[in-house]
Amino acid sequence: MAKVVAVTGNEAVANALRQVNPDVCGIYPITPQTDMMQRYASFISNGKVDTEAILVESEHSSMSACIGASAAGGRVVTATSSQGLALMWEMLHIASGDRLPIIMPVVNRALSAPLNIHGDHSDAMGARDTGWIQIWSENAQEAYDNTVQSFRVGEHMDIRLPVMVCLDGFIISHSIERMEYLEDAEVKKFVGEFKNLFPLLDLDKPKSYGPLILTDLYHEYKRAQHEVMTKVKDVVLDVAKDFEKLSGRKYGLFETYRLEDAEIALVILNSAAGTSKDVVDEFRNKGIKAGLLKPRLFRPFPYEEVAEALGNTKAVCVMDRADSFGGYGPLFMEVSSALYHLKERPLLINKIYGLGGRDYMPSHAELVLNELAEIAKSGKIRTYKEYIGVRE
Amino acid sequence: MATLNLKELSKKEDLLTHGHRMCSGCGAPTVVKMVLLATEYPVIASNATGCLEVSTCISEYTAWKIPWIHTAFENAAATLSGVETMYRSLKKQGKIDKDIKFIAFGGDGGTYDIGFQSLSGAMERGHDMIYICYDNGAYMNTGIQRSSATPLGADTTTCPAGDVIPGKLRARKNLTKIMAAHNIPYAAQASPSHWMDLMKKVQKAHEIPGPKFINILSPCNRGWRSKTNDAITLSRLGVNSCYWPLYEIENGVTKITYTPKDKVPVADFMKPQGRFKHLFDPQNAELLKRVQDEVDAEWAKLQKEEKCG
Ligand SMILES: Cc1ncc(C[n+]2csc(CCOP(=O)(O)OP(=O)(O)O)c2C)c(N)n1
Ligand code: SF4
Ligand SMILES: [Mg+2]
Numbered sequence: 001m002a003k004v005v006a007v008t009g010n011e012a013v014a015n016a017l018r019q020v021n022p023d024v025c026g027i028y029p030i031t032p033q034t035d036m037m038q039r040y041a042s043f044i045s046n047g048k049v050d051t052e053a054i055l056v057e058s059e060h061s062s063m064s065a066c067i068g069a070s071a072a073g074g075r076v077v078t079a080t081s082s083q084g085l086a087l088m089w090e091m092l093h094i095a096s097g098d099r100l101p102i103i104m105p106v107v108n109r110a111l112s113a114p115l116n117i118h119g120d121h122s123d124a125m126g127a128r129d130t131g132w133i134q135i136w137s138e139n140a141q142e143a144y145d146n147t148v149q150s151f152r153v154g155e156h157m158d159i160r161l162p163v164m165v166c167l168d169g170f171i172i173s174h175s176i177e178r179m180e181y182l183e184d185a186e187v188k189k190f191v192g193e194f195k196n197l198f199p200l201l202d203l204d205k206p207k208s209y210g211p212l213i214l215t216d217l218y219h220e221y222k223r224a225q226h227e228v229m230t231k232v233k234d235v236v237l238d239v240a241k242d243f244e245k246l247s248g249r250k251y252g253l254f255e256t257y258r259l260e261d262a263e264i265a266l267v268i269l270n271s272a273a274g275t276s277k278d279v280v281d282e283f284r285n286k287g288i289k290a291g292l293l294k295p296r297l298f299r300p301f302p303y304e305e306v307a308e309a310l311g312n313t314k315a316v317c318v319m320d321r322a323d324s325f326g327g328y329g330p331l332f333m334e335v336s337s338a339l340y341h342l343k344e345r346p347l348l349i350n351k352i353y354g355l356g357g358r359d360y361m362p363s364h365a366e367l368v369l370n371e372l373a374e375i376a377k378s379g380k381i382r383t384y385k386e387y388i389g390v391r392e
Numbered sequence: 393m394a395t396l397n398l399k400e401l402s403k404k405e406d407l408l409t410h411g412h413r414m415c416s417g418c419g420a421p422t423v424v425k426m427v428l429l430a431t432e433y434p435v436i437a438s439n440a441t442g443c444l445e446v447s448t449c450i451s452e453y454t455a456w457k458i459p460w461i462h463t464a465f466e467n468a469a470a471t472l473s474g475v476e477t478m479y480r481s482l483k484k485q486g487k488i489d490k491d492i493k494f495i496a497f498g499g500d501g502g503t504y505d506i507g508f509q510s511l512s513g514a515m516e517r518g519h520d521m522i523y524i525c526y527d528n529g530a531y532m533n534t535g536i537q538r539s540s541a542t543p544l545g546a547d548t549t550t551c552p553a554g555d556v557i558p559g560k561l562r563a564r565k566n567l568t569k570i571m572a573a574h575n576i577p578y579a580a581q582a583s584p585s586h587w588m589d590l591m592k593k594v595q596k597a598h599e600i601p602g603p604k605f606i607n608i609l610s611p612c613n614r615g616w617r618s619k620t621n622d623a624i625t626l627s628r629l630g631v632n633s634c635y636w637p638l639y640e641i642e643n644g645v646t647k648i649t650y651t652p653k654d655k656v657p658v659a660d661f662m663k664p665q666g667r668f669k670h671l672f673d674p675q676n677a678e679l680l681k682r683v684q685d686e687v688d689a690e691w692a693k694l695q696k697e698e699k700c701g
Contacts, residue, residue, distance in 0.1 A: 023481040024474065052481035054473060057513030061470035064510065067463050068438065068474025074482060076474075094463050200459045201479060201488060203434045208454035210462035212446045 002180040002247070009140040009172035012179055013105045013165070014039035016147035017077055019187035021049045022103070023194070024069040026062035026078035028055075031117045032169040033081040033107040059084035063091035063102075070100035071209050073199025075151070077102065081169060082109035085123045089130065095162045096131030096225065098209060099197075101154035102162040104132075105147060108270070108321075109169040110356040118357020119169035121269065125322040125330040131225055133163040133232055134299040136269050138255075141179040143167040145249060146296075148182070151191045152239040158231050160197060166298075168271040170357060182247060190246055229300040236297055253302040255294040256309055258284060262291025264372035265310060265346075267335050268319040269295055272353070272360045276319075279365035283373075290369050295331070303338040310339060313346040314376035317368050321354045328385055347375050350385040364389050396591050401429055405457065412455035413447040417620030419611035419627065420444045420526045422584050424497060427524055427608075428458070430591035431598060433493040436460070436475055440468035440502030443533045443612075444526065466506040468496040469514035469523055476519045493598055494521040500541035501531040504567050515574045515603040522597045522604040525567065528612035536615040540565040543635070544683050545676075546667045548615070553670040558679055563686055571605040572641040578604040580640035580649075585628035589638055589649050596640075609636045617666025629661040634691040639698070646697040658687045 007015075014036045017025070025044075027037045043049045054069070056062040062078050070076040080088065085106055095102050106124050110116040124134060135150060137143040146165045154163040167173060182190070198207050213221060233253060240251035257277050259265060266276050273294040283290035293309055295301075310316055318336075320329020327333065332350035339345040351368055354360040367388065375381055407428040414421050420443060428435070436459040439445040445462045448455040463471045472494050482488040496514075498507055503525040511523060530548050531537040537550040544563045547553040551560045572579040577600045582590035590608065597604040609630050611623040618626060630636035631650065635658050638650040659680065662668035671680045 023485070024478050026474075050481065050485050052477050052484070054477050055517065056470065056473075057509060057516070061467060061473075061510050061513055064463055064467035064470035065474030065477065068461060068471040068476075069478040069481075070474075071461055072436075072475040072478035074478045076478070090464060091467070098463075200436060200461055200475060201482070201492070203459065203490060203492070206457060206459045208449045208456050208460045208462075211449040211451050211454065213451040217451045 002182060004178065004180050006176050006178055007140060008174050008176055009143050009167050010036040010107065010174065011039060012140040012144040013079070013147050013167065014043070015181060016144045016187070018043045018049055019182070019184050020075070020148070020151055020191050021188070022051055022077045023074035024054065024066070024076045025051045026054050026056055026066045028059050028062045028080070028084065030059070030081045030084040032109055032119070032173045033079050033084070033105070036079050036105065036107065036173070059087040060091060063088040063095060066102045067091060067095050067098065067100055070095070070102050071098060071200045073196040073201050075194040077104065079105040079107065081107045082111055082123045085127055086111060089127065092127055092130035092132060094210070099160040100162060101160050103147070103150050103154060104162065104164050105143070106164045106166045107169045107173045108166055116356035117169070119171050120355045120357065121166070121320070121322040122355070124164060124166045127164070128299055128330060131161070132299060133161050134166060134297070135163060136166045136296055136298055137172070138270055138273050138294060139172055139179070140177045141249070143172060144179060144181070145243065145247065145251065148187055148190065149239050149243050149251070153232065153235055155194065156235045157195065157197070159228060159235055161228065161232070166270065171271045180247075186246060190242070232300050233297065233302055251296065253297045253305055254309070255296060257292040257294065259291035259293055259309060261289055263289040263314045263376050264369060265291045265293060265313045265316045266319055266365065266368065267293045267295065267310070267316060267331060269298070269321065269331060272319065272321065275360055275362055276365045279362050279369060282366070283369050288369070288373055301334045301338070303334070306335060306338040307342055310335070310346060311342050311344070315349075315372040316346045317349045317351055317372055319368070320350060320352050323352050323355070332385075347379070347381055349375070349381060349383070352385070352387045353389055358389055360389065396430070396588055404429055407457045408448065409455045409457060413450065414443060415614055415620070417613045417623055418443070419528065419584055419609070419623040422623065423524075423526045423608045423610050426584060426587055426590050427495065427594050430594035431493060431495070432595070433598060434490055435493045435495055438462070438468045438472035438475065438496045440498035440507055441465035441533070442499035442502050444497060444499065446533060465502050467510045468498045468502060468507060470510040472496040472521055473514040473517060473519045476521055494519070496521060496523045498523070498525055499532070500525060500527040500529060501539040504540045504565050512574065515571065515576050515605065518602050520601055520603070522594070522606060525605070525607045526610035527607055528610045528615060530615050532612050532615045541567070544686060545671050545679050547670060548667070558670055558676050566690070568605070568607045575644070576603045576605060578640065578642050580606045581636065581638055582606055583609040583627045583631050583636055583638060585624050585631055586638055586650055593640060615667065618664050622664060626661065626664065629656065632656045633658040633661045633687065635661050635687050637691060637694055639694060645701055646694070648694065648698050658684050
């Protein structure tokens with residue numbers, strides 16, 4: 001029986017982790033993640049979980065310790081944001097290169113300089129090439145559901161990769177929303193017992209982790225990582241199917257909203273998608289065929305499926321809450337790569353919004369959808385990349 | 393604690409096998425073998441990036457007969473703290489019943505410098521492990537660059553002895569004492585020349601619960617520019633000149649474990665090493681004297697600390 005609660009995103013995810021009850025957890029504070037792991041620490045102190053915490057002295061050590069713990073053989077989690085994720089960068093590649101299914105909620109926050117503690121996607125986007133699976137979440141419910149599902153995805157015997165579950169800093173991590181918890185026992189059963197693969201603690205079969213690999217094999221090793229990524233989509237969908245049976249909530253590689261017959265569309269991640277859906281409704285009420293696509297699985301990126309979903313639109317705006325300075329926003333680059341192979345494809349523009357927690361308002365979505373309607377009619381693009389919501 | 397009988401030890405299996413690719417005459421594999429010979433428990437090792445790591449496990453081959461993990465340069469302690477924590481977690485949950493020991497190996501660069509925070513954190517957290525620093529006094533793997541363990545006056549590729557600057561101008565960081573200042577139950581210094589002393593320290597450390605640190609002198613003939621057959625001779629001169637005193641600090645009490653009968657001048661240790669050659673030029677006499685003065689001062693301080701208990 002589902003339990004309806006009013007909780008913050010951080011509390012929801014902390015509870016998902018409690019229900020999974022991992023063996024080891026790396027803990028280090030950083031806003032806006034801090035309170036998630038504080039909650040987890042109190043679960044440990046109050047005997048609600050069997051987890052051993054490692055109260056590390058930095059995020060670099062946190063990821064290093066998580067790698068050691070995961071290689072030792074067991075279920076491992078940590079969580080971070082922003083500078084913390086940036087400090088882990090070196091170790092993120094090692095976690096995925098060693099094929100260790102560590103689960104890490106990332107409470108998305110801007111990167112310094114200038115110092116800013118508020119939500120945007122620069123942190124996780126900066127880690128998109130680290131070989132981790134990335135699953136993004138619109139609200140507390142999705143963050144909770146994605147966290148529960150992430151264990152099944154990362155730990156799948158055909159996959160064995162670490163997973164980041166992304167949720168927006170403050171907007172989701174600190175806002176109270178209505179959501180539903182699964183029962184502890186249901187989550188436990190859904191996630192299942194951790195299955196070991198090459199545990200370091202197996203003394204009878206000693207393993208060496210982390211060798212030097214030179215020009216003779218490194219390339220092949222990396223191709224193997226590429227290949228395993230191609231299998232992730234199917235596993236994500238299988239796990240989502242099982243999850244739907246349990247929860248009644250349906251998940252895919254992305255969510256489409258009124259997209260089937262849409263002529264203009266927004267592609268937008270996480271919490272801002274919620275705001276945008278309301279505006280899409282307003283446009284529909286005015287008789288304008290607007291729609292929306294909200295990516296869920298960002299790594300690996302589902303290129304064919306996204307192309308198919310957007311292929312029949314006339315104009316699309318990809319909304320990025322991060323920038324690749326001197327280039328397009330990271331989400332735009334993926335969507336344009338997806339659409340390139342189509343014979344007929346929509347006109348494409350890129351807007352950068354909401355950096356460092358700048359509010360994303362319905363009026364912003366309205367402005368963009370009006371511009372898309374204009375592009376769809378005239379076939380002309382005024383500008384390909386633009387910052388919106390800027391104080392002039 | 394088992395006794396250390398050479399005959400018995402010679403029958404034990406080497407847990408770091410031959411066939412690794414460290415330079416011939418390198419001190420590091422000798423140090424590792426001694427440490428592992430003194431370990432009478434199942435053991436898991438972590439290794440910082442450096443000469444030892446890159447030469448002992450190269451794709452498809454490993455010289456390690458024990459479970460071994462390398463992740464990066466600055467985090468052998470943090471990585472092992474994760475392994476040890478998983479062990480404790482599984483033990484607590486009844487999923488594992490064996491008694492396992494944990495040893496981290498790091499070079500001086502990976503320990504004194506870039507890995508210092510990770511080491512300090514792991515020691516403070518109290519993980520049950522021994523951290524072994526094999527100190528060869530420079531970043532050898534990348535080609536003999538200066539570290540904070542490089543001795544005063546040494547010529548390295550980043551503090552080369554030139555016409556204006558005669559090598560390294562700063563004294564070494566005293567890491568053994570810094571680790572003891574963490575109030576860990578056991579910190580010690582050892583040398584492969586005094587194998588019995590070294591192995592006793594390792595055995596003792598294994599019997600003490602919690603975090604332990606042992607700093608071991610590890611000659612590198614490439615970086616020291618010495619002969620390939622004098623690793624043990626040089627480490628003995630290091631000890632006998634009191635450049636590398638052998639001592640332990642157990643629960644805050646300092647004990648010198650070997651006092652040279654005839655303390656030799658530090659020049660005896662330096663002379664066979666090309667990295668100190670320039671110090672024997674007349675214009676560097678002052679610096680050479682400073683090296684001797686600093687060794688004497690440190691040795692006097694250590695003796696005083698031992699007296700104070
Ligand atoms: C973060 C990082 N910085 C630099 C390096 C390059 N690096 C690899 S090994 C090494 C030197 C290791 O020196 P030390 O720890 O003293 O061990 P040794 O090689 O002397 O045995 C350096 C600088 C690295 N691998 N990672
Ligand atoms: S360079 Fe020095 S430390 Fe490295 S393997 Fe050779 S002798 Fe040993
Ligand atoms: Mg060194």
